[in-house]
Amino acid sequence: MDDTGTSHDTGALDEALQRLHRSGPERLGWLTNHAPMAVESLAARGQARAVHRWLDVYAPRLEDLPTGVEPVTPANWRAALGDPRRAADWIGHFSHEIAERPWRDVLAQWWPLLLPGVYGGASHPVIRVGHAVRTLLSGESTGPRLAELAHGLGYWAARHHTVSGLTPLPGAGSATAALDAVPPIGVRDGGFPARLGRVRGLPVWAADVTDPDAARRHLAELVRAATHRYATHGHGEPTMLVHAATAPNAVLRTLPALPRALWVPSLRVAWTASAAVTAMYAPDGPVGYTPPGTFTAEEVVERALAHGDEHVIKLTDTALDTGDGPALAAALRAIELSEPLR
Incomplete structure (x- = not known):
């Protein structure tokens, strides 16, 4: 258990995240895929053994990761911000960034850029990022946990909406x-x-x-x-x-x-x-x-x-x-x- 009062079963959580990363961040065009956040919550609260059983019930709601449009680049990222059609592009962008640099550096760079758009996706993207960061702060930076941060940031960028x-x-x-x-x-x-x-x-x-x-x-x-x-x-x-x-x-x-x-x-x-x-x-x-x-x-x-x-x-x-x-x-x-x- 870490200083936040949570503990994660790395194996069960990482296996669940690997299952989920084949799915998109939304379903039916606008409803959020809550599974990554829920399984992290369960694992953090001592219910890791129930993660896959819960996910088996939720899984029929999931949809495949959407097809990308074009890669997000330093030249076009502003045009792609807030475009839900670009979810896969944004996830790919952050996957590359996190593979190349420490995840904290990527988060620190993009947090102030994404923060004004926290209202997009009914605030679910920032919630997903918060769950992903908790896993990374609580233990080992495994591949599935780093990928989950990329998915959360990508979802946030695609649904970015300001007020x-x-x-x-x-x-x-x-x-x-x-x-x-x-x-x-x-x-x-x-x-x-x-x-x-x-x-x-x-x-x-x-x-x-x-x-x-x-x-x-x-x-x-x-x-x-x-x-x-x-x-x-x-x-x-x-x-x-x-x-x-x-x-x-x-x-x-x-x-x-x-x-x-x-x-x-x-x-x-x-x-x-x-x-x-x-x-x-x-x-x-x-x-x-x-x-x-x-x-x-x-x-x-x-x-x-x-x-x-x-x-x-x-x-x-x-x-x-x-x-x-x-x-x-x-x-x-x-x-x-x-x-x-x-």
Whole structure:
């Protein structure tokens, strides 16, 4: 077990990633392939023996890696950025880069270029990168783990989508209060891109942070607040509101691999992403939630695995990073609200 409180079974995880790298990052043209993130979560939480069994159930949803269009080069990469048709090209580009240079150098170069486009793919690409980085930080940089980082970065580049022109609204001192102050969008229907286009303004929070260590503390506070909030607000949209917590947590997990100069801008973008998801899927009001008993972290993980839904597994993983009772309650709430994997 490493200093993040996670442990990975290298063999089981690497075998699963090898299986998955024959598949594309999406299915049906826009739905995300969650399997790489879910199997990493399971392996990290002591469930490596269940990884292949879970993947066997999820596998029928997977589609083959798409065909490339043309290689991404220093001359054409800007034109390829944000073009989902270029997913295979981008994955190939990052596979080459990571084969030629240390993965941390590649990540440090591309993180500030990709960070403004964190909203593409409903924030799944940065979440996938966060899982990949955790595996690399927790142990050996095996071929499948390095390939997974290339797939995550390639997906992010292909789905790169920025947001601009948001009006700063009155903020709050704590992350909890700031999330409470997020105004819901006026029309709450349609998919993620349509809803994102209706977000006009978000509360200001942590705008005066300039110190990297303070940025990391504030990011951890945001993850905790968004995770806790799911227990009482997750009914607004049980799947999508998971990302209000898992997206900033992916950024938090990546910070140790990044130059400290990138920590403050990472906090800024993570807040905007979490707040935007909150605005897009907020329910009309909170509901009280009392967990059905007292459970250990290990028991909550086992319940999430038995349920099987990929978002439940990922939120449970994030809840264990926070590690307190309200966070575990949020994971149990996700189990109640979500459809099991069949």
